Amino acid sequence: MTHKEDLSDINKLISDIKQKKLITSYEIALKTEEIVEALISKRNWKHADELMDLIKLCIKFCTECLPQEATATNIMRHILKVIREEFEVVSKKKTEIQSLHQLVTANPNDVLDYTTPLKDLKMSLLDHLSEYKVELETSTDNIATQAAEHIHTNEIILTVGKSNLVEKFLKNAAKKRSINVIVLEQAPLYQGHEMAARLAKANIQTTIIPDSAVFAMMSRVNKVIIGTHTVLANGGLRAASGVHSIALAAKRYSVPVMVLSHMYKFSPIYSASHKQEAFNVMASPANVLPYSSGPILNKVQVLNPVFDYVPPELVTLFISHQGGNAPSYVYRLLSELYHQDDYYL
Amino acid sequence: MSNKSKELVQKENAVQAIIVVDTFDDEFLPLSNDIPHALLPLVNKPIIDYTLEFLSLGGIEETFLFCCTHIDAIKQHINKCVENAEEWTQTMKVNVVVSESCRSFGDCLRDLDAKGYLRGDFVLVEPGTISNINLLPLLEKHNKITKIDKGAAMTLIFQESGLGHISRCPKEEVLMATNSSGRVLFHKKLGTTRERKIEFPLEIFLENSTVSLRHNLKDTHISICSPAVLPLFSDNFDFQTRDDFVRGLLMNEEILGMTVYSNVLKGGQFGGAVTNWRTYQTLSHELKNNYVYPVQPSQKHNSFLKNDVIAGQNATISKSAKLNNVIMGDNVKIGENVDISNSFIFSNTKVEDNVTISLSIVGPNCLVKEKSKILAGTVLGKGVQIEKECFVEDALVQSTRPDELDSRDVLGKHAFRLVLDDNEPEDVVDLALARKLSRLHIDQNLGEESEDDGFSESEDERSSYTHSPAPDDTKLFFTEVIDSLTRGFEDKLQCDNLILEINSSRYAYNVTVKEVNFFVIKAILIMSLRQPMGPQYFSQLQRLLQYFVPILKNYLRNESAMLDCLQAVEDVATSNENLTEKWVMFVLQYFYDKDHVTEDAILKWYSTLDKKSNFHAQVKPFTDWLQEAEEASSSEDE
Numbered sequence: 005m006t007h008k009e010d011l012s013d014i015n016k017l018i019s020d021i022k023q024k025k026l027i028t029s030y031e032i033a034l035k036t037e038e039i040v041e042a043l044i045s046k047r048n049w050k051h052a053d054e055l056m057d058l059i060k061l062c063i064k065f066c067t068e069c070l071p072q073e074a075t076a077t078n079i080m081r082h083i084l085k086v087i088r089e090e091f092e093v094v095s096k097k098k099t100e101i102q103s104l105h106q107l108v109t110a111n112p113n114d115v116l117d118y119t120t121p122l123k124d125l126k127m128s129l130l131d132h133l134s135e136y137k138v139e140l141e142t143s144t145d146n147i148a149t150q151a152a153e154h155i156h157t158n159e160i161i162l163t164v165g166k167s168n169l170v171e172k173f174l175k176n177a178a179k180k181r182s183i184n185v186i187v188l189e190q191a192p193l194y195q196g197h198e199m200a201a202r203l204a205k206a207n208i209q210t211t212i213i214p215d216s217a218v219f220a221m222m223s224r225v226n227k228v229i230i231g232t233h234t235v236l237a238n239g240g241l242r243a244a245s246g247v248h249s250i251a252l253a254a255k256r257y258s259v260p261v262m263v264l265s266h267m268y269k270f271s272p273i274y275s276a277s278h279k280q281e282a283f284n285v286m287a288s289p290a291n292v293l294p295y296s297s298g299p300i301l302n303k304v305q306v307l308n309p310v311f312d313y314v315p316p317e318l319v320t321l322f323i324s325h326q327g328g329n330a331p332s333y334v335y336r337l338l339s340e341l342y343h344q345d346d347y348y349l
Numbered sequence: 350m351s352n353k354s355k356e357l358v359q360k361e362n363a364v365q366a367i368i369v370v371d372t373f374d375d376e377f378l379p380l381s382n383d384i385p386h387a388l389l390p391l392v393n394k395p396i397i398d399y400t401l402e403f404l405s406l407g408g409i410e411e412t413f414l415f416c417c418t419h420i421d422a423i424k425q426h427i428n429k430c431v432e433n434a435e436e437w438t439q440t441m442k443v444n445v446v447v448s449e450s451c452r453s454f455g456d457c458l459r460d461l462d463a464k465g466y467l468r469g470d471f472v473l474v475e476p477g478t479i480s481n482i483n484l485l486p487l488l489e490k491h492n493k494i495t496k497i498d499k500g501a502a503m504t505l506i507f508q509e510s511g512l513g514h515i516s517r518c519p520k521e522e523v524l525m526a527t528n529s530s531g532r533v534l535f536h537k538k539l540g541t542t543r544e545r546k547i548e549f550p551l552e553i554f555l556e557n558s559t560v561s562l563r564h565n566l567k568d569t570h571i572s573i574c575s576p577a578v579l580p581l582f583s584d585n586f587d588f589q590t591r592d593d594f595v596r597g598l599l600m601n602e603e604i605l606g607m608t609v610y611s612n613v614l615k616g617g618q619f620g621g622a623v624t625n626w627r628t629y630q631t632l633s634h635e636l637k638n639n640y641v642y643p644v645q646p647s648q649k650h651n652s653f654l655k656n657d658v659i660a661g662q663n664a665t666i667s668k669s670a671k672l673n674n675v676i677m678g679d680n681v682k683i684g685e686n687v688d689i690s691n692s693f694i695f696s697n698t699k700v701e702d703n704v705t706i707s708l709s710i711v712g713p714n715c716l717v718k719e720k721s722k723i724l725a726g727t728v729l730g731k732g733v734q735i736e737k738e739c740f741v742e743d744a745l746v747q748s749t750r751p752d753e754l755d756s757r758d759v760l761g762k763h764a765f766r767l768v769l770d771d772n773e774p775e776d777v778v779d780l781a782l783a784r785k786l787s788r789l790h791i792d793q794n795l796g797e798e799s800e801d802d803g804f805s806e807s808e809d810e811r812s813s814y815t816h817s818p819a820p821d822d823t824k825l826f827f828t829e830v831i832d833s834l835t836r837g838f839e840d841k842l843q844c845d846n847l848i849l850e851i852n853s854s855r856y857a858y859n860v861t862v863k864e865v866n867f868f869v870i871k872a873i874l875i876m877s878l879r880q881p882m883g884p885q886y887f888s889q890l891q892r893l894l895q896y897f898v899p900i901l902k903n904y905l906r907n908e909s910a911m912l913d914c915l916q917a918v919e920d921v922a923t924s925n926e927n928l929t930e931k932w933v934m935f936v937l938q939y940f941y942d943k944d945h946v947t948e949d950a951i952l953k954w955y956s957t958l959d960k961k962s963n964f965h966a967q968v969k970p971f972t973d974w975l976q977e978a979e980e981a982s983s984s985e986d987e
Binding site: 011012016018019023024069286288289291294295296301302306308 | 406408434481483508512514515617618619639640
């Protein structure tokens with residue numbers, strides 16, 4: 005029974021995500037951080053191990069209920085790493101710079117015992133988390149300020165669907181340079197329409213094209229800049245359906261594909277990870293073939309996948325608040341973000 | 350329970366919903382004897398779970414689950430869900446309200462009104478509803494409407510669904526007229542009536558500048574209600590169902606001062622309810638095809654096999670079994686060379702070798718022994734055992750012995766055919782029709798051919814129907830007119846009263862003005878023919894016509910009426926061969942002289958006659974005389 009009580013906050017988070025009260029990944033990230041912060045400050049935990057078990061339980065529960073939602077679990081996974089680091093710092097066992105020699109000669113039995121209760125751990129954790137929160141809050145701006153480095157004057161940029169991050173990035177670029185943006189409408193939800201309207205409002209030269217026209221337009225495009233749902237461990241993307249074809253067209257015309265991503269979108273999972281539910285979600289086919297279309301619906305089965313898998317070789321660059329990274333470097337970012345032991349829970 | 354749910358209860362303006370769990374009908378017999386409707390498995394998950402999941406996703410915070418039968422089973426199920434911390438229990442508080450005395454949907458709402466649980470606008474969900482609608486915007490919209498129209502009692506939620514779609518259960522066909530703000534002006538469920546003709550009151554077109562008539566809708570069985578709905582149910586004891594309520598409100602709009610609005614869902618929003626086996630089947634189909642996303646059957650629990658086959662946990666299926674579009678529950682055992690198509694097999698059922706099952710529902714814990722055939726619309730209740738080489742078609746089978754039993758209905762030790770008695774004789778036709786419509790369900794799925802045939806057939810019927818009125822009614826009208834005229838002549842009644850009488854029968858039989866003219870004249874002429882054809886005849890006829898002058902004056906007002914009159918003359922003359930030229934001449938002369946018909950009308954009518962016919966020759970002398978007279982008069986004028 006205690007477990008169930010423990011998870012009520014997480015349950016609330018999950019139902020909020022399901023009910024679409026939290027829509028953007030940014031909102032989910034902030035909320036998750038707040039929940040974990042509250043969990044650390046209010047709960048009665050005796051030592052780091054207990055706290056980590058609690059968070060691990062939350063992660064497991066989250067992945068079970070929302071197998072496709074990576075943001076919340078990534079935030080929690082990162083906090084696990086934070087706890088480990090802080091524990092080492094507070095217990096003063098941490099050697100700041102690990103040389104290769106130290107790694108090799110280290111005694112394998114010399115593992116940290118997280119069950120040692122530490123008095124200052126809570127305070128230092130909360131300090132670190134408030135820093136982390138600031139990092140989350142400024143992440144979007146940090147990414148957007150890099151726009152001028154990547155976009156040059158009179159370039160034609162192609163983007164797809166709606167992404168707050170991409171929108172801010174492009175607007176920032178437009179402040180200093182004159183750019184031309186082509187937006188794909190992204191059927192069947194047509195979120196591209198809203199994106200185009202917002203860009204046009206900011207006085208950016210915007211053209212909206214249907215998804216099918218992407219190959220015809222690609223030859224004139226200088227850069228493809230997109231957002232993504234998740235960055236997988238191999239540098240591939242789980243992005244909105246339709247992005248794969250764009251990336252392929254870009255490859256054909258050697259147009260660089262830049263993916264804007266917050267750090268919390270980098271996940272240690274693969275497109276077919278162990279113990280993972282289906283990679284994709286099938287949404288209601290009603291948006292593809294309206295429910296009112298009549299007898300045809302009796303005879304066909306319509307699949308409406310939400311995501312596309314984009315292999316890493318189609319991505320040129322990831323832009324996070326730490327700067328640009330190639331897909332082959334994602335493994336390194338992951339090891340900075342999360343502890344090896346927490347990759348698969 | 351956590352503190353959260355306590356908070357929820359105390360929250361003053363929690364969004365509330367009512368689910369009525371009982372269907373109060375026998376659609377699901379014999380299964381509904383053992384399993385409550387709410388717990389019927391739909392793709393291996395109880396229907397109520399879908400409903401609760403939908404409500405919690407839709408933003409509802411407090412739900413009243415009203416049940417009258419199988420109370421313990423439902424309570425147990427809800428408690429189990431709470432214990433397992435199902436997702437919906439986190440955001441929604443479910444109260445089970447029990448009343449064993451309720452006999453209808455309306456009774457339940459009256460009971461709830463008495464208990465006074467509901468505070469503001471609420472969502473009313475009929476039994477078996479499955480949907481993925483976000484309810485909050487709809488509640489908001491309803492709230493906005495009530496601010497403009499204080500009398501708005503209910504918003505009905507509909508979903509667009511094209512003709513020929515399987516989700517359109519013929520029993521639930523809806524025809525609706527709304528004005529531009531979505532107010533329902535006319536609402537009719539077409540399914541259970543045999544009426545082939547629907548009349549819209551003229552006022553709805555006179556009072557509204559735009560009226561949309563919709564037949565492309567499917568009822569989602571979800572409605573947003575104002576607090577006034579429950580007292581309205583209490584005040585009107587004859588409201589048994591929600592449809593009664595809507596009908597009552599529309600009929601007594603002026604008296605009650607209440608209005609009903611409608612809302613049609615857009616995009617990926619879906620709604621529907623399991624009300625009979627047909628809708629059970631369509632909703633299974635739609636759940637399988639993800640139309641209710643994000644409400645889904647459990648992916649973990651079910652294995653999705655090829656050929657549209659879904660199996661629950663621990664199902665044993667032999668390799669030689671041929672399965673097509675089957676949904677199976679847990680622990681189902683399928684033997685060798687079994688052929689199952691378009692059917693539902695519930696949990697713990699064993700199907701032995703060489704059995705054929707098609708278009709049927711096999712309940713839980715059943716045993717179907719070797720070489721049996723179960724076909725076309727059969728429903729096996731819980732625990733039925735079908736003996737070896739048994740053949741069952743279109744039957745309801747239960748395992749317990751019913752009280753009254755015909756020896757023909759015994760199929761085995763644990764298999765008895767269930768015969769439903771239709772209690773009210775005057776409703777037999779309707780009930781049987783309704784039953785057929787809700788049963789047919791699976792048959793129509795057989796293939797496109799039958800479906801397309803059904804479609805075109807119905808269209809033909811419709812078009813032919815508009816061309817020729819139903820003959821029976823007009824014939825009845827005619828005999829009635831003759832009766833009243835004869836009686837009027839014999840009893841020397843006032844002609845004005847006779848006119849009234851004819852007019853009222855005109856409305857009763859729904860006869861057009863043209864037909865009235867035609868039949869009245871024909872009736873008078875036919876009456877005259879009852880007299881012997883002697884020298885006295887013409888004076889008799891004259892007396893008769895003289896007596897009915899006010900009637901003739903009343904009906905023969907314009908040229909088209911005169912043409913009808915002349916047609917009647919033609920009709921009588923051609924159908925009675927012993928009528929001579931003299932008779933025709935006399936009648937026409939009489940009508941002409943008394944100004945009942947004008948010269949123009951006669952000539953116009955004459956020109957339409959078939960020149961070769963005998964009748965044409967009979968009329969010719971008269972028209973010749975007319976034309977001569979006219980020439981003479983015109984030459985005189987000059």
